[in-house]
Amino acid sequence: MATAAQAAETKVAIAIHGGAGTILKANMTPELEQAYHQTLSAALHAGHAVLQRGGSSVDAVQAAIIVMEDSELFNAGKGAVFTHHKTNEMDASIMRGDNLNAGAVTGVTRIKNPIKLAAAVMEQSNHVMLSGPRAEEFAQSVGFDFVDPKYFYTERRWQQLQKVLQESPDEVRLSEQAHDQVSAAKSDTIWPDDNKFGTVGAVALDKDGNLAAATSTGGMTNKKFGRIGDSPIIGAGTYADNQACAISATGHGEYFIRAAVAHDICARVMYQGVSLQQAADAVIQQKLKVMTAEGGIVGMSKAGDVVFSFNSSGMYRGYINVKGELKTAIYQTQ
């Protein structure tokens, strides 16, 4: 296996997020904070190991996301929130920057790692986006194992649903943001981030100079009507183009779709000639703020520069950059 120094020569890098929103240190226990840092680090190491041994950015972002999907800490995979129908319905998407190929799934309930199914859609079908139970027929046709939906039961997410149901049982038009605010305001949970847009994401640059981006989510607590957010939407939650950048977004999904966040950042880099940080800030700190939308992105430039931009008090995040330096962070100022 290559050393970190060798990896630096070939300019590989990876960066991740675990959701953005109101995440305050005042509400965080030292133990929980440590758990988040540890899992973010584990995800980064898993993705970086793929890059170090010469693997592709597509494989690296999957490896990182699988660690977060397998953790109860994040709203994706094992830690997915419950819908109004007491189910866990997950979305994921992935895109490669060399040929703009992409894959996405929405509303899957029996796939342990939805990001792997999104990758299978990209690599083993001629489609980009598959939805619902029939997406699982595709999964079966390409050899995926199914898990019992009970695998996704966690006490924390079940209690979140119960609180929302008690507080707004018949509310039809309540938004994701409103749900989370209700939940956070009236809850006595020890969790510091119930008012958070739960998503995980990763971007990476591999030794061949190829970018990739991927995003996975359990959606919103008490989700109704088969709502689809930005995470599985290529151009909104996920985009990668070797000519510009790779982006994974997390936030109030409806606004992120309307602003085509991931593609808009790439487009500004390509067509305005601004830096990735400038492009990301223009969208997250200006355009989305005017729309009153909360959230953020992790991005990677074609040179391997890691960029974060978020307009909320916190975003779980981290990177291993082209120098092999690892950093994880949670709050806005650190």
Added chain:
Amino acid sequence: MATAAQAAETKVAIAIHGGAGTILKANMTPELEQAYHQTLSAALHAGHAVLQRGGSSVDAVQAAIIVMEDSELFNAGKGAVFTHHKTNEMDASIMRGDNLNAGAVTGVTRIKNPIKLAAAVMEQSNHVMLSGPRAEEFAQSVGFDFVDPKYFYTERRWQQLQKVLQESPDEVRLSEQAHDQVSAAKSDTIWPDDNKFGTVGAVALDKDGNLAAATSTGGMTNKKFGRIGDSPIIGAGTYADNQACAISATGHGEYFIRAAVAHDICARVMYQGVSLQQAADAVIQQKLKVMTAEGGIVGMSKAGDVVFSFNSSGMYRGYINVKGELKTAIYQTQ
């Protein structure tokens, strides 16, 4: 009601498409050609009437699309193709350029005019995209009537499915394009456009200077796995931003998602300062051609200029421009 001349003063305009693909005059009967022109004209008049009486572009694009959804000639609403499961599952989306609000539905089976449900999602929910049977629960909650799914049965579409099933009963990885080619190559149908990407769309500018775009489709014949194409994806099949343009796309949906066609054209107008025609041609005639993707768009600039761009032999299309002039067309050269 205002005259065409008065409408011209306030710069209202509408343009539509009814799908792009291999549409050859050699395969067309005079009767059928006339039927297409008549229905395109009826759709344009319906949308333009809304604009002339001071209505919004959002209402105008719906009025135009409803005429096409209610016709058997186009793959949307009444004329929707059959899935592998012998169902008609429809997608639609709509977006307004003043505040970037948007609505979309995917996989609905009992809604006579899916574009109206997409508009209801935009106007009566805090969501952008709803999917499947649960999207119809939302429809019920806001007072939509349901039609019997048999309403969408048409002999033409049923025979299209039978041909595809006979020719490739177990084919899993066959693309939309491949399906249509198989269908067209081996079919003895009188229909000239089986090798066509069936979609309808509309863009409009109203007296207040607001743009809107909308798209509706029955998807692809023999569709499996809950496949979602570009039509209901904001940024791919539909986008509208008063700062740039309104776009509705039709084509090989997977490529249109990967290229984020509708948003990319708007982004080029905004960030490169090129004309809408230049931006559309750069995406449709260059970027998509390199990707081997067939299709096209109808677009409207904030000044009310109508733009078409398609790289296939035909696209059903038409406009009533700011001068009140009506034109409909089918083939590339006319």
